[in-house]
Amino acid sequence: MSAARPAPRTVRLEPSRGLGRALSPGELWAYRDVALQLAVRDLKVRYRQTALGVAWAVLQPLLTMVVFTVFFGRLAHVPSEGGSYALTALAALVPWTFFSNALTVSSQSLLANVALVSKIYFPRVYIPAGAVAAALADLLVGIVLLLATVLAYGRTPSAGALALPLLAAVAAAAALGVGAAAAALSVRYRDVRFVVPFAVQLLLFVSPVAYPATIVPEPWRTVFAANPLVGVIEGFRWAALGTPAPWSAIGISAAAAAVLLAAGLLYFERAERGFADVV
Amino acid sequence: MTAAIATRALGKRYVLGARRRGYDTLRESLARAGRATLARLARRPGRSGDGETIWALRELTLEIGQGEAVGLVGHNGAGKTTLLKILSRVTEPTTGWADVTGRVGSLLEVGTGFHPELTGRENVYLNGAILGMRRAEVRRRFDEIVSFAEVERFLDTPVKRYSSGMAVRLAFAVAAHLEPEILLVDEVLSVGDAAFQRKSLGKMTEVAREGRTVVVVSHNLAVIQALCRRGIVLEHGRAIADCPATEAVDRYLRTLELAAAGDLLERADRDPRSWHDTRIRAVEVTAADTGRAGILVGGRPAAIVVHLTEELPGMDCRLSILNSLGQPVATLDSSLPSPADTRERGLGPAIRCELPWVPLVSGRYRLDVLVRARRHVQDGLQAAAFFDVEPGVVDGRPMPDAGAEGTVVLPHAWRLPE
Numbered sequence: 085m086s087a088a089r090p091a092p093r094t095v096r097l098e099p100s101r102g103l104g105r106a107l108s109p110g111e112l113w114a115y116r117d118v119a120l121q122l123a124v125r126d127l128k129v130r131y132r133q134t135a136l137g138v139a140w141a142v143l144q145p146l147l148t149m150v151v152f153t154v155f156f157g158r159l160a161h162v163p164s165e166g167g168s169y170a171l172t173a174l175a176a177l178v179p180w181t182f183f184s185n186a187l188t189v190s191s192q193s194l195l196a197n198v199a200l201v202s203k204i205y206f207p208r209v210y211i212p213a214g215a216v217a218a219a220l221a222d223l224l225v226g227i228v229l230l231l232a233t234v235l236a237y238g239r240t241p242s243a244g245a246l247a248l249p250l251l252a253a254v255a256a257a258a259a260l261g262v263g264a265a266a267a268a269l270s271v272r273y274r275d276v277r278f279v280v281p282f283a284v285q286l287l288l289f290v291s292p293v294a295y296p297a298t299i300v301p302e303p304w305r306t307v308f309a310a311n312p313l314v315g316v317i318e319g320f321r322w323a324a325l326g327t328p329a330p331w332s333a334i335g336i337s338a339a340a341a342a343v344l345l346a347a348g349l350l351y352f353e354r355a356e357r358g359f360a361d362v363v
Numbered sequence: 364m365t366a367a368i369a370t371r372a373l374g375k376r377y378v379l380g381a382r383r384r385g386y387d388t389l390r391e392s393l394a395r396a397g398r399a400t401l402a403r404l405a406r407r408p409g410r411s412g413d414g415e416t417i418w419a420l421r422e423l424t425l426e427i428g429q430g431e432a433v434g435l436v437g438h439n440g441a442g443k444t445t446l447l448k449i450l451s452r453v454t455e456p457t458t459g460w461a462d463v464t465g466r467v468g469s470l471l472e473v474g475t476g477f478h479p480e481l482t483g484r485e486n487v488y489l490n491g492a493i494l495g496m497r498r499a500e501v502r503r504r505f506d507e508i509v510s511f512a513e514v515e516r517f518l519d520t521p522v523k524r525y526s527s528g529m530a531v532r533l534a535f536a537v538a539a540h541l542e543p544e545i546l547l548v549d550e551v552l553s554v555g556d557a558a559f560q561r562k563s564l565g566k567m568t569e570v571a572r573e574g575r576t577v578v579v580v581s582h583n584l585a586v587i588q589a590l591c592r593r594g595i596v597l598e599h600g601r602a603i604a605d606c607p608a609t610e611a612v613d614r615y616l617r618t619l620e621l622a623a624a625g626d627l628l629e630r631a632d633r634d635p636r637s638w639h640d641t642r643i644r645a646v647e648v649t650a651a652d653t654g655r656a657g658i659l660v661g662g663r664p665a666a667i668v669v670h671l672t673e674e675l676p677g678m679d680c681r682l683s684i685l686n687s688l689g690q691p692v693a694t695l696d697s698s699l700p701s702p703a704d705t706r707e708r709g710l711g712p713a714i715r716c717e718l719p720w721v722p723l724v725s726g727r728y729r730l731d732v733l734v735r736a737r738r739h740v741q742d743g744l745q746a747a748a749f750f751d752v753e754p755g756v757v758d759g760r761p762m763p764d765a766g767a768e769g770t771v772v773l774p775h776a777w778r779l780p781e
Contacts, residue, residue: 205452
């Protein structure tokens with residue numbers, strides 16, 4: 085046996101109280117390799133199982149953009165921002181596609197990983213987190229697609245492009261918060277998996293994806309921004325189309341995302357103790 | 364010697380009904396889920412109040428020293444698996460605590476902590492990370508793991524295409540080779556071929572000799588006796604004996620005989636998959652020619668009758684005959700049909716299995732019974748009956764006496780020079 089092995093540490097296993105163990109930073113750090121491998125695994129599985137592979141990350145927002153442009157832009161005369169409905173839609177569809185995929189996959193992640201949950205221990209929050217991380221790779225592809233499309237339209241992205249990582253983080257936080265809570269709920273109530281796709285569908289219409297947020301009149305626009313996607317989408321449009329920087333919307337949405345993340349993880353952590361007993 | 368595992372008043376309570384029957388149809392499942400959700404919302408939140416709870420483990424206090432090899436024996440539902448699940452951190456105790464010192468490698472029940480979509484290679488690394496190993500450490504051990512599991516050719520195949528035997532072999536190899544200080548193994552040795560069972564038994568002995576701690580659950584008492592110095596008998600979640608392994612095995616066998624002698628309907632250690640539309644009421648083993656109960660004669664006909672509470676259409680029955688150490692000798696399974704089988708209506712709630720002659724050497728045997736119907740396990744009992752076999756005559760030839768090797772008698776004829 086290797087002599088370099090550090091003295092084994094003693095772990096006390098007992099009924100957890102309060103916040104419990106699974107969100108403790110020490111525990112998360114000790115299992116950091118697992119987090120990385122789970123994210124890599126989710127990516128591999130994602131691209132291995134789809135016939136289109138990475139192309140899917142491009143086609144999904146692009147095809148939706150075409151449909152939106154024809155029906156909402158041309159036929160329904162939905163207003164656009166910065167003069168191009170197609171760009172208005174694509175700037176929203178890139179973060180939207182990320183959010184809806186991250187939310188859907190992470191909400192199903194626990195049930196999809198019953199074998200891991202019921203046989204071995206590691207901080208379970210890494211399962212939905214891995215799903216969101218894998219979706220971030222798609223977002224990266226989507227952002228490249230968006231910037232390329234902007235250039236193809238003969239425009240240049242605004243300084244807002246520098247805020248894209250922050251906006252991605254807001255969207256990821258919201259997706260993980262809701263996704264983790266939904267994943268934990270779905271272990272106990274199997275019908276949650278029917279609810280999530282429906283909720284995502286509704287969310288598409290209460291988010292400014294097919295229309296600009298400016299059609300919502302003030303005072304309501306401030307309330308509207310409590311939907312984290314509002315700040316994210318407006319931020320993406322700022323980056324792509326050079327619309328005015330929507331700082332207040334981004335601020336409100338970031339705060340809302342932080343609340344969702346904290347509440348979602350808290351619920352996940354409370355439910356986590358019983359996972360292996362139910363699945 | 365420091366303790367690798369120390370528990371104090373460890374207890375685990377499960378809420379019954381948390382895992383109900385699977386849903387049949389989507390419509391039904393929605394209706395049921397709706398009703399259940401309403402019922403749950405009506406209750407005070409935070410209280411898991413399906414009413415009935417069961418203590419799978421109670422007040423368990425024990426200490427296992429570093430380098431000890433300990434066998435856990437007990438009926439189904441005695442708490443063996445629950446204890447291993449707590450020690451491997453898959454589930455939390457309800458009361459008390461357990462101190463675990465060192466890295467834990469575990470193999471819980473049949474099945475593995477593998478991701479079906481990933482290849483064998485990727486899963487080895489994933490499991491290594493979960494055990495707390497760096498990639499480089501896993502790489503050093505990789506070839507050894509793969510050659511032990513004998514899956515070289517399938518390394519880059521997703522695990523979902525593995526046979527269950529292959530998956531368990533790989534899982535065992537990972538758990539045993541990634542240098543855990545504590546190895547927890549639940550019933551793996553019942554899967555896979557005999558050669559692999561021998562090999563993994565050897566590996567566990569080696570792990571124990573290297574000063575690491577091994578805790579084994581097995582119904583195969585010969586394995587417990589061969590591997591462990593110390594044995595712990597669990598019954599209804601409590602440790603009723605903690606003694607040298609051979610004594611523990613004897614003690615457990617006595618509790619098995621006691622259980623088989625009592626009212627089978629009263630027993631709680633039934634197969635956890637059971638739907639219980641029908642239940643095993645009694646099991647009779649009789650010598651068919653003399654009618655003597657519980658004592659068969661080698662080479663003479665016998666009948667095994669499983670009495671049930673209900674007659675269901677299309678029932679099937681599986682009888683496993685095990686020797687006194689819990690090693691399987693033969694399986695009789697009606698779901699593998701023969702033209703000699705008959706199915707009749709109105710036979711009453713009983714299943715009868717007839718043996719034209721008993722091909723077993725003399726000794727004491729045990730019968731495990733599993734009844735299936737409506738595509739589900741309806742009831743299952745281990746050690747539902749015991750019977751003795753007395754030496755007899757097969758094809759006019761006297762059977763070898765109990766001291767001879769083997770457990771079965773084969774009809775045969777010799778051609779010898781005069």
